[in-house]
Amino acid sequence: MKAIQVVKPGKIDIIEKEMPRISKGNEVLIKVRLIGICGSDMHIYHGTSPVATYPRVIGHEMVGEIEEVGLDVKKLSVGDKVVMEPIEWCGECYACRNGRRNVCARLQVYGVHKDGACQEYIVLPEHIVHKVDSRLDWHEAVLVEPFTIGAQANWRGDVRKGDVVFIMGAGPIGLCALQVAKLKGAVCIISDLSDDKLAYAQSLGADYVLNPLRDTITSEVERITDGLGPNVTIDAVCTVKTFEQAVEITSAAGRVVVLGFSETPSAIAQLHITKKELTIAGSRLQSEKFHEVIDWINSGAIKADSFVTHRFPLEDIHRAIELIETHPNEVRKAVLVAE
Ligand SMILES: NC(=O)c1ccc[n+]([C@@H]2O[C@H](COP(=O)([O-])OP(=O)(O)OC[C@H]3O[C@@H](n4cnc5c(N)ncnc54)[C@H](O)[C@@H]3O)[C@@H](O)[C@H]2O)c1
Ligand SMILES: [Zn+2]
Ligand SMILES: [Zn+2]
Incomplete structure (x- = not known):
């Protein structure tokens, strides 16, 4: 074979x-x-x-x-x-x-x-x-497998109904995370460099789309969240800069979900984490998410x-x-x- x-x-x-x-x-x-x-x-x-x-x-x-x-x-x-x-x-x-x-x-x-x-x-x-x-x-x-990655990211970010979730990147992982967050009842902002990907994200339920080539991410996210910042930021771009930005903009008592495998350090001031009591959560693969995701896809809850x-x-x-x-x-x- x-x-x-x-x-x-x-x-x-x-x-x-x-x-x-x-x-x-x-x-x-x-x-x-x-x-x-x-x-x-x-x-x-x-x-x-x-x-x-x-x-x-x-x-x-x-x-x-x-x-x-x-x-x-x-x-x-x-x-x-x-x-x-x-x-x-x-x-x-x-x-x-x-x-x-x-x-x-x-x-x-x-x-x-x-x-x-x-x-x-x-x-x-x-x-x-x-x-x-x-x-x-x-x-x-x-x-199913890529959606389990999205489910894990939402679980690690403790995404709850009514939370504002900012998903960086509308690649497969960002899009899977987006659909799970919508299912959980979150308001979702998503960013990408490609307007085509953002249009697709919007068709899947994204409430706000941002393109860093056109929009200033920090001020736009601040505007959308009335200056408070998103409660959860899921970084599905995974660059040194997006991780830094995620820590800066996430709201007090919020969660930052990290998915990247880069070994290059980011420069992150302790102040953001302590002052806002941020939780920084790594998310790798999935733990016991297959049954849940299969139910969602079987039932059409996730398209x-x-x-x-x-x-x-x-x-x-x-x-x-x-x-x-x-x-x-x-x-x-x-x-x-x-x-
Ligand atoms: N932790 C895990 O279990 C796990 C699993 C799979 C993938 N990953 C990681 O997740 C990341 C995303 O995976 P993917 O398959 O969706 O990748 P991808 O490359 O297909 O998608 C990344 C998207 O980010 C966009 N982008 C690039 N720079 C941007 C910026 N500054 N702002 C907003 N958007 C930007 C790109 O246009 C692209 O659409 C990768 O780094 C991958 O290694 C982690
Ligand atoms: Zn994969
Ligand atoms: Zn073991």
Whole structure:
């Protein structure tokens, strides 16, 4: 079978791999249908992921169909439409014992630390495979994982009904965070450099849109919030500057959610944090958000039907990468088709 492997930074190949087989009773064999291409896959390809190891079969945004189940599998059956929760955790460390398996001391992420889903078939343990409604379109189901990132960011920011939430960046992560925040009843401001992305964000329910190429972010956000600042700022741009700005503008008693993996320090005065009693919360992957997100997408509470803009067969990974890099504003989400 075919798989997509980043051999080393800068080199990505279609490789032939042996068909995976169930070797333990709790495993399932999945025929992969669609895999979303994520910014972190691009980082692994470019060698700018601080966590990935090589060579690596990438891919963690997967939807597929159960082809075979191990003897001890209880909740899944052949033919089920499923998504993967792309992490493995130890269950014993401090983070795991506190319900935070996504930051387990021995965390393994599929497609990052171990081989991921960019292949025609994959074998996974049952507990990280989640069933979605069989009527759900593959193109919606493939978005479950990115929406769990948005759900986690909202949870870490403790977004509540009536809160004003400022989301920096209308890329896939910003847009997923936006839809979850709207579902929770927040008033949402979102910023991006692309007016097309802002128009799409508005169609998804954003109440205010700002473009830093045109608007002065701090004064506009101040104006919208009557000088108080947003209660929660979710930084889905993740530059040195946006993090600094988020800490400066967020309201007293507010929360700043940090999603970036940059190792470059930001210069942040303690005063903003202490004087306003800000909470700065990191948000990584997700902890126990799959069921919630699947319910939202199954029920139509979250509409994910207009997200995927481009489809490529596995063999065309080079063309997909080129398009994502040359037309970042046109590609909302590109998926690989493993049929
Ligand atoms: N912590 C996690 O679990 C996690 C998971 C996935 C992605 N991420 C990170 O989240 C970030 C966003 O991911 P993405 O896939 O949406 O990325 P993306 O690059 O597709 O989107 C970023 C968006 O920010 C916009 N932008 C750039 N500069 C801006 C500015 N100054 N103000 C407003 N908008 C600006 C861009 O136009 C783009 O639309 C990345 O840094 C990624 O590494 C974190
Ligand atoms: Zn992703
Ligand atoms: Zn652990």
